[in-house]
Amino acid sequence: MTDTGSRSVLRTETFACVRCGLTVTALAPDGRRRNHCPSCLHSRHILDHVEGGPSECRSRMTPISIAVPRNGDWMLIHRCVRCGELTSSPLSGDDNQLLLMRLAVRPLAQPPFPLEGFGDL
């Protein structure tokens, strides 16, 4: 996307997903500003989380994991395909539930050790 495109994002409160092209309202149903596409869950690297402030990177960020802070809600972890930076963000009510669930169960579908030895956890 061009700079002209990103300025109009601010005016109209929508953005086009960098991955699937969907036009997404910047505000989620719960009234929070969202940072990823509710359909494909991809995001864009626009904030620098190490230094703080905006990032020059602006590359696509891939959803890589579901994480749960202590006593917290599900968080979606993204990694920038260009610079590797990691971010976490809260979910929106209209996020693709099946993609979220697929991310959540992926570690158990591909364990690095046999699961047979674990009865109850």
Next chain:
Amino acid sequence: MPRRKPHQHRPQRRKEVRPGPGGGQGDAFRCVGCRLEVPLAAPGTAHRNHCPTCLTSLHVDRRVPGDRRSTCRGRMTALGVEVRGDGEWVIIHHCLACGELSANRIAGDDNALALLRVALRPLSGPRLPLLQRAAL
């Protein structure tokens, strides 16, 4: 615990020996989580960056794993598990002091039960968004 795919690790850059994350003797460090004395040499990785027993790490890297340019030195706990394209598990660590995230490959002697608990966390407890909404 035997690993199912022990030889799928991609080769890692050689790193010179340096003081451990806890400021240890060079070949071991004291875990900030469980206080265990942990040898730096780890099966399957060139350099250990988390405790194999409790999975706790120390915030010493800034942008790149191994750059050791962070001055934070906060405690990092395992927040989640990522599965790479080749099936390898990677721990997502979260710094309790500054909130920074980092991704660290698991080592061959990491506690399997501790790893499994982190991987299961999204699927256990009352926080399952899909099931809540579907009102099963």
